Amino acid sequence: MSAILECRNLVKQYGYFQALKGVNLSIEKGKIIGLLGPNGSGKSTLIKLANGLITPTSGEILINGKAPGEESKKVISYLPDKNYLNEWMTVEQLVGFFHDFYEDFDAHAALEMMARLGVRTGDRLKNLSKGTKEKVQLILVMSRKAQLYLLDEPIGGVDPAARDYILHTIISNYNEEAAVVISTHLISDVESILDEVVFISQGEIVLTSSVDEIREQRDQSVDGLFREVFKC
Amino acid sequence: MLKKLIHHEFIATGRIFLPLYGAFLIMSVLLRVYMELQNAWSFELPGWLGVIGAVPIILYVLLFIAVLAATVVVAIQRFYKNLMTEEGYLMFTLPVKVHQLINSKLLVAVIWSIASGLVCVASIFILVATPDTFITIGHWWKIIYLSAADQGLYLTGWLAFELIVSLLVGVVGSFIMIYAAIAATNFNSNHKLLMGIGAYVAISIVLQTVSSIVMTVLGMTFSQTLADMLLDSRNYMGFLDMTLWVSTIMSIITSILLYLGTHWVLKHKLNLN
Numbered sequence: 001m002s003a004i005l006e007c008r009n010l011v012k013q014y015g016y017f018q019a020l021k022g023v024n025l026s027i028e029k030g031k032i033i034g035l036l037g038p039n040g041s042g043k044s045t046l047i048k049l050a051n052g053l054i055t056p057t058s059g060e061i062l063i064n065g066k067a068p069g070e071e072s073k074k075v076i077s078y079l080p081d082k083n084y085l086n087e088w089m090t091v092e093q094l095v096g097f098f099h100d101f102y103e104d105f106d107a108h109a110a111l112e113m114m115a116r117l118g119v120r121t122g123d124r125l126k127n128l129s130k131g132t133k134e135k136v137q138l139i140l141v142m143s144r145k146a147q148l149y150l151l152d153e154p155i156g157g158v159d160p161a162a163r164d165y166i167l168h169t170i171i172s173n174y175n176e177e178a179a180v181v182i183s184t185h186l187i188s189d190v191e192s193i194l195d196e197v198v199f200i201s202q203g204e205i206v207l208t209s210s211v212d213e214i215r216e217q218r219d220q221s222v223d224g225l226f227r228e229v230f231k232c
Numbered sequence: 233m234l235k236k237l238i239h240h241e242f243i244a245t246g247r248i249f250l251p252l253y254g255a256f257l258i259m260s261v262l263l264r265v266y267m268e269l270q271n272a273w274s275f276e277l278p279g280w281l282g283v284i285g286a287v288p289i290i291l292y293v294l295l296f297i298a299v300l301a302a303t304v305v306v307a308i309q310r311f312y313k314n315l316m317t318e319e320g321y322l323m324f325t326l327p328v329k330v331h332q333l334i335n336s337k338l339l340v341a342v343i344w345s346i347a348s349g350l351v352c353v354a355s356i357f358i359l360v361a362t363p364d365t366f367i368t369i370g371h372w373w374k375i376i377y378l379s380a381a382d383q384g385l386y387l388t389g390w391l392a393f394e395l396i397v398s399l400l401v402g403v404v405g406s407f408i409m410i411y412a413a414i415a416a417t418n419f420n421s422n423h424k425l426l427m428g429i430g431a432y433v434a435i436s437i438v439l440q441t442v443s444s445i446v447m448t449v450l451g452m453t454f455s456q457t458l459a460d461m462l463l464d465s466r467n468y469m470g471f472l473d474m475t476l477w478v479s480t481i482m483s484i485i486t487s488i489l490l491y492l493g494t495h496w497v498l499k500h501k502l503n504l505n
Binding site for chain 2: 014015048051052053054055070071073074076078080082083084085086088093097100101102
């Protein structure tokens with residue numbers, strides 16, 4: 001199967017700091033992949049490059065074989081690791097906004113999930129708690145039928161109960177035609193839903209493996225392996 | 233997609249402009265009523281209370297300034313905050329073309345500028361209009377028109393058209409220049425504000441220099457024709473025509489270049505923090 005996301009010798013330099021040091025990576029459809037690494041390892045940089053929000057210093061990153069552009073934005077559903085929505089908009093207006101611009105957005109499903117998590121759709125975003133804002137963002141992102149979901153720290157700020165619901169949402173919303181990339185360092189929480197893991201450290205990929213392989217061949221949990229690889 | 237972007241841009245900016253226009257026009261009416269009452273009763277507040285009497289005028293002037301300043305401030309804020317900060321994560325991941333993002337912001341900013349101008353005219357009208365205002369304006373217009381014609385200047389519809397075109401080109405150009413400076417902030421992620429201001433100053437200096445050089449060269453090349461126009465045939469209309477078009481065309485060319493630069497940076501050199 002052809003790769004939905006591919007990196008070739010991808011380098012990103014910020015001034016003197018090299019955030020990515022020649023990454024080669026290929027991600028295929030139909031899998032949930034954990035992009036795992038400590039803070040500052042280059043996870044967000046990689047995801048931002050895939051979205052075209054920053055430009056590579058050298059090398060290339062391809063979505064469906066093409067550099068990020070209008071076409072790739074139609075098929076990528078991206079959850080940034082910050083509050084990126086207009087604070088003055090109500091949840092309802094935001095649903096309308098997504099509906100206007102993304103053909104694959106299911107407004108009905110989004111509103112249903114909002115109701116399920118007790119988000120009042122008439123509220124302005126700025127009046128919501130940090131955790132609720134994150135829920136709103138994630139629901140909007142997961143209500144698209146995209147080919148590639150790039151979720152940057154999707155569960156960082158929400159309570160464990162909401163965490164379970166969100167992970168459940170991710171699994172039930174994704175399909176065989178899509179790939180989900182979850183970047184996080186909260187491994188034990190996401191471990192159960194991952195098919196593959198990519199360990200990234202100081203801008204380099206140090207390990208790619210399927211979760212089954214780790215469990216069977218190394219007789220370890222992903223969390224355990226992570227702690228071993230990234231031991232301080 | 234451009235239509236949708238424009239629609240949302242209007243929603244985002246209208247929530248600032250519409251209340252501001254409303255407050256300004258209401259203040260104009262209040263000030264008019266206040267002035268009428270002052271005339272009718274010819275009262276004057278004694279001593280330091282006179283200061284209070286100035287409050288409506290001060291409020292009016294502040295709102296006047298606010299309406300004009302808002303067109304620029306909101307344009308900067310919408311381009312910078314909505315595209316270059318966290319909100320840019322949303323805007324630049326929408327399946328739209330970069331030029332559509334720029335055009336939607338530009339078009340809406342220009343429309344609000346025109347609206348602000350009209351609101352200011354309306355406000356002045358509210359302040360001073362009397363039943364025979366139009367007659368007075370017509371009277372003065374006649375005097376100005378005749379004395380200008382006396383000097384060989386004809387205030388025709390064509391001239392009005394030329395002035396409007398050059399004004400519009402100027403307004404569009406000044407927004408594009410602001411956008412270009414904001415786009416330049418992508419080149420330095422640590423000192424964005426400094427980079428933006430620096431870029432704006434640099435662009436201004438380059439434009440000033442280039443336009444003075446071009447004007448000087450043109451003036452020297454066609455010095456004989458110009459002298460003929462102004463001194464011999466006293467063809468002021470021709471001269472005015474020519475200067476207006478030369479400056480308008482130059483402004484169009486620089487605006488196109490700055491637009492292309494902005495587009496290139498946002499498409500190929502984007503670096504959101």
